[in-house]
Amino acid sequence: MPTNELTIPEQIVVWERVMSNAKYQRELADPQLTARVNPPANRMLKALDIGCGWGRHLVWLAQQGWRATGVDWTHAAVRQTRQRLEQLHLTAQVIKADLRRLPFQDAEYQVIVAVDVLQHGRLAEFKRALTEIKRVLRVGGQAIFNIPSERNAPSEYAGTWPEERTVIIGNGAEAGLPHHFFTEVEIRTVARMFRHVDVNAVVEPLPAGFAPLHKTHVNEWFWVTLTG
Numbered sequence: 001m002p003t004n005e006l007t008i009p010e011q012i013v014v015w016e017r018v019m020s021n022a023k024y025q026r027e028l029a030d031p032q033l034t035a036r037v038n039p040p041a042n043r044m045l046k047a048l049d050i051g052c053g054w055g056r057h058l059v060w061l062a063q064q065g066w067r068a069t070g071v072d073w074t075h076a077a078v079r080q081t082r083q084r085l086e087q088l089h090l091t092a093q094v095i096k097a098d099l100r101r102l103p104f105q106d107a108e109y110q111v112i113v114a115v116d117v118l119q120h121g122r123l124a125e126f127k128r129a130l131t132e133i134k135r136v137l138r139v140g141g142q143a144i145f146n147i148p149s150e151r152n153a154p155s156e157y158a159g160t161w162p163e164e165r166t167v168i169i170g171n172g173a174e175a176g177l178p179h180h181f182f183t184e185v186e187i188r189t190v191a192r193m194f195r196h197v198d199v200n201a202v203v204e205p206l207p208a209g210f211a212p213l214h215k216t217h218v219n220e221w222f223w224v225t226l227t228g
């Protein structure tokens with residue numbers, strides 16, 4: 001089936017536009033994440049925020065005492081996150097890179113977080129992301145992220161569906177971007193390289209100003225904790 005799926009360089013152009021638009025900016029760290037990450041046991045331990053966006057979680061990690069690094073593949077996100085850190089007099093590294101090819105050594109990070117990021121791609125890209133996360137995570141470290149459940153998928157008319165539960169969004173700010181919607185079984189299958197996999201389904205209220213996408217739409221997210 002023909003789709004309007006964008007190439008990776010074209011996807012980055014769309015993300016540059018989204019991340020330059022203040023309308024999408026979120027300031028506060030997600031409480032579902034902050035409830036799952038403890039402060040570091042010592043000042044040498046490192047935390048990584050992948051797809052850091054405007055840096056709300058990177059800022060929070062730095063404030064918790066982590067030696068924090070953020071990665072995003074857009075100039076817009078990297079620039080704005082650096083500005084924000086400077087305004088708050090916080091120290092953290094911010095690097096422009098694709099999360100599927102992280103420019104880090106093996107076993108560098110004790111904690112890795114990714115909020116509202118890992119669904120942006122086909123299932124194969126999620127697998128590549130978890131392989132990279134496993135590589136840079138320390139033994140005993142934790143990766144904590146959220147991804148939308150299949151109950152959160154838009155209607156079949158929202159775009160084209162090149163594979164099961166992956167939609168290429170048809171219009172709006174994210175037109176042409178692939179999004180995958182997950183089942184718990186799928187997450188556990190892909191994540192089986194980790195020592196321990198914890199999956200929690202959380203139904204969240206829709207953000208202010210958002211209407212349900214269709215009659216059976218439920219804003220359900222999986223919060224996943226993987227132990228390296």
Ligand SMILES: C[S@@+](CC[C@H](N)C(=O)[O-])C[C@H]1O[C@@H](n2cnc3c(N)ncnc32)[C@H](O)[C@@H]1O
Pocket residue numbers: 015019026050051052053054055056057071072073074077097098099100114115116117120
């Ligand atoms: C919806 S925003 C979420 C930002 C941030 N995590 C937050 O919770 O506010 C998704 C971010 O992931 C970034 N992103 C998406 N795919 C990426 C990839 N393959 N590599 C690096 N960054 C990516 C986008 O540029 C964007 O900044």
